[in-house]
Amino acid sequence: MSLRLLKVLAVGASLAIGALGAAAHAAEFTMRFATASPELENNFSWTHLEVLAREIEARSGGRIEVEMYPGAQLGGIESLVNQVKDGIIQACDPADGHFASTFPDIQAFGVPYLFVNREVAWRVLDGPVGEAMRERMAKEVGLRPLFWSENGGFRHYTSASKEMKSPDDMVGIKMRTMNHPLHMEIAKSLGMSPTPIAWGELYTALQTGVVDGQENSIPTFMVPKLYEVQKNMVLDGHVYSINTVAINEAWYQSLPPDLQGVIRQAAAVALETNRGLSVANELSGRTFLESEGVSIYDPTAEEKAQFRAKAQPAAIEWLKGQMDPQVLDELMAAVAEAEEFYGYR
Numbered sequence: 559m560s561l562r563l564l565k566v567l568a569v570g571a572s573l574a575i576g577a578l579g580a581a582a583h584a585a586e587f588t589m590r591f592a593t594a595s596p597e598l599e600n601n602f603s604w605t606h607l608e609v610l611a612r613e614i615e616a617r618s619g620g621r622i623e624v625e626m627y628p629g630a631q632l633g634g635i636e637s638l639v640n641q642v643k644d645g646i647i648q649a650c651d652p653a654d655g656h657f658a659s660t661f662p663d664i665q666a667f668g669v670p671y672l673f674v675n676r677e678v679a680w681r682v683l684d685g686p687v688g689e690a691m692r693e694r695m696a697k698e699v700g701l702r703p704l705f706w707s708e709n710g711g712f713r714h715y716t717s718a719s720k721e722m723k724s725p726d727d728m729v730g731i732k733m734r735t736m737n738h739p740l741h742m743e744i745a746k747s748l749g750m751s752p753t754p755i756a757w758g759e760l761y762t763a764l765q766t767g768v769v770d771g772q773e774n775s776i777p778t779f780m781v782p783k784l785y786e787v788q789k790n791m792v793l794d795g796h797v798y799s800i801n802t803v804a805i806n807e808a809w810y811q812s813l814p815p816d817l818q819g820v821i822r823q824a825a826a827v828a829l830e831t832n833r834g835l836s837v838a839n840e841l842s843g844r845t846f847l848e849s850e851g852v853s854i855y856d857p858t859a860e861e862k863a864q865f866r867a868k869a870q871p872a873a874i875e876w877l878k879g880q881m882d883p884q885v886l887d888e889l890m891a892a893v894a895e896a897e898e899f900y901g902y903r
Contacts, residue, residue, distance in 0.1 A: 584620065584621075585620060585621060585622065585623035586621045586622070587621065587622045587623070587809075587812075587813060587817070588622075588623050588624075588625060588648075589611075589614065589622055589623070589624045589625070589648045589649060589805075589809075590625045590627065590646075590647040590648050590649070591607070591611060591624055591625065591626050591627065591647070591648065591649040591650070591803075592626075592627040592628075592631065592632040592633075592638050592641070592647050592649070592650050593607055593626075593627070593628050593629075593630075593635075593638070593650060593651045594629070594630040594634055594635045594638065594757075595607070595628060595629070595651065596628060596629045596781075597628050597629065598781070600835060600838075601777070601781075601835060601839060602708060602709075602710055602777050602832055602835040602836035602839050603709075603710070603777070603778070603781065603801075604628065605831060605832075605835055606707065606828040606829070606831040606832035606835065607626070607628075607651060607803070607828070608626065609824075609827060609828050609831045610704075610803060610824050610825065610827070610828035611624035611626055612624075613823070613824035613827050613828065614820060614821060614824045617820045617823055617824055618817055618820045621817060622813075622817060622820065627647075632647065634756075634757075634758070635650065635651075635652055635653075635656060635757075636656060638650035638652070639652050639656050639657075639701070639804070642701060642804055642805065642806050643699070643700055643701060643806070645806050645808060645809065647806075648805055648806050648809045649803055649804065649805045649806070650803070650804060651801055651802065651803050651804070652801070652802065652804055653709050653736070653799065653800065653801050653802075654667055654668065654738075654800050654801075654802075655668075655736045655737070655738035655741065657695065657699070657701075658738055658739060658740070660699055661694075661695055661698065661699050662880050662881045663691065663694070663881045663882060663885050664691065664695070665738075665739070665740045665877060665880065665881060666691075666877065666881065666885050666886050666889050667683075667691075667706075667798070667800060667889075668738070668740045668741065668744075668797050668873075669740075669870065669873055669874060669877070669886075669889070670744045670747075670796045670797060670865075670866070670869040670870050670873050671794075671795070671796060671862070671865060671866035671869065671870055672797075672798065672870075672889075672893060673798045673893065674897065674902055675900075675902075676708075676711065676798075676833075676837070677896075677900055678893065678896040678897055678900060678902065679798045680833070681892075681896040681899065681900070682889070682892045682893055682896050683706040683800065684705075684706070685892060685896075686892070687888055687889055687892045688706050690888075691703075692704075692705075692706075695804075696807045696810075697807075700806065700807045700808065701804040701805070701806070701807060702804065702805050702806075702807045702810050703802035703803070703804050704802060704803045704804070704805065704821065704822075704825040704828075704829075705802060705803070705825050705826075705828070705829040706800045706801075706802055707800065707801045707802060707803075707828075707829055707832040707833065707836075708775075708799070708800065708801065708832055708833055708836035709775060709778060709799035709800055709801040710774065710775030710776065710777035710778040710779075710799055710836055710839065710840065711775045711776070711777065711798070711799065711836050711837070711840050712775060712793075712795035712796075712797070712798050712799065713773050713774055713775050713795070713796055713797045713798075713799045714773065714774070714775070714776070714779075714791055714792060714793050714794055714795060714796070715728065715731075715733065715771060715772075715773045715791070715792050715794060715796070716771050716772055716773070716774075716779065716784070716788040716790060716791045716792075716852075717731060717770050717771035717788065717789075717790045718764065718767075718770055718771065718787060718788055718789060718790070719789065719790065720770070720771075720790060721790050721853065721855070722790060722791075722792040722794075722855065723792065723855055723857065723861060724857070724861050724864055724865075725748050725749065725864050725865055725868045725869075726749075727792075728748040728749050728750050729748075729749035729750070730749065730750070730751070731749075731750045731751070731770050731771050732750070732751045732753055732768075732769045732770045732771070733745045733750040733751065733752055733753065733769065733770065733771045733772065733773065734752075734753055734754070734755045734760060734763060734764070734769040734771065734772040734773070735752045735753070735754055735772075735773060736754065736757075737754040738754075739880070740873060740876070740877065741773070741797065742754070743872065743873055743876050744796055744797070744869050744873055745773075747868055747869045747872040747873065748865070748868060748869055753768075753769050755768070755769060760772060760782065760784070761782050761783070761784060761787065764784065764787040764788060765787045771788065772784065772788065773796070773797075774799070775799050775836075775840065776791075776839075776840045776843040776844055776847065777836060777839035777840055777843050778799070779791075779843070779847075780839070780843050780846070780847070785847050785850045785851075785852050788852070789851060789852055789853060790852070790853050790855075791847070791852055791853070791854045791855070792854075792855045792857060793854060793855065793856050793857065794857055794862065794865050795862075796865065796869065801832075803825070803828070805821070874886065
């Protein structure tokens with residue numbers, strides 16, 4: 559399905575809803591929405607953002623105008639987060655790691671090997687634990703996450719030349735991570751040397767050997783063509799990578815209740831769009847990577863257990879010193895409930 563068709567379907571559905579109400583209004587509110595993501599057709603990182611924008615405009619009858627600034631036109635994601643906090647713009651799309659310094663409890667979602675599958679992750683993130691995290695961030699940080707979307711799905715380790723099958727194979731690798739304390743701790747627990755490098759500098763750092771490897775989901779790995787400089791991947795799935803659209807809480811609260819409802823309605827459509835495309839992008843991405851000569855290894859259940867045993871206890875112990883332990887307990891209980899619901903226990 560093309561992006562044009564997605565847009566037609568989304569706007570058409572919204573206009574049908576709007577036809578039941580009053581005529582369109584002139585814009586009363588402007589939502590300046592910036593992202594570092596480029597415009598990529600039918601891609602998990604962009605398409606849902608455009609769907610969100612068009613849904614908001616259509617469902618509000620034009621009372622909210624959304625101005626989109628893709629491709630880092632207004633700066634990198636760290637700068638965009640600060641601009642949203644300061645009210646310069648109203649929305650951006652950060653990953654969880656971009657909140658770690660100002661809201662440490664968000665790191666709980668990064669417990670290594672936490673979710674056995676997507677459906678467990680979705681049930682937990684869409685449930686009371688995920689909702690409570692969003693509301694607390696709105697209150698304490700002034701940023702309201704609209705949802706917990708997929709940043710391409712599960713994160714996996716890659717390297718330029720070293721084959722990786724078990725934790726023993728990870729020892730000594732100089733691994734690029736985000737500037738995310740927990741991600742760095744996970745790499746350390748597996749015997750690697752974590753090295754934070756900005757996203758825009760990653761390809762060059764890998765090409766020149768500044769670092770040996772990196773970790774991202776398959777769809778994210780595809781965007782800057784990292785397969786040109788990384789030829790080995792282990793599908794360990796150490797972290798389920800999440801994104802969001804964060805909006806300025808003061809601006810959101812300035813909206814009348816019906817327009818706040820419009821934001822929530824549009825967010826529900828955008829989230830479904832993101833997750834569907836993320837799954838599709840991962841499946842097609844793996845096929846493409848293998849055709850490009852990338853060796854992809856699926857660890858056995860025993861090997862995954864080895865990864866989990868080495869990384870998870872150390873990460874949880876580290877997290878207890880960084881955040882409210884009760885949040886961790888509630889999260890682990892929600893994971894257990896979701897696993898039982900889906901028959902994993």
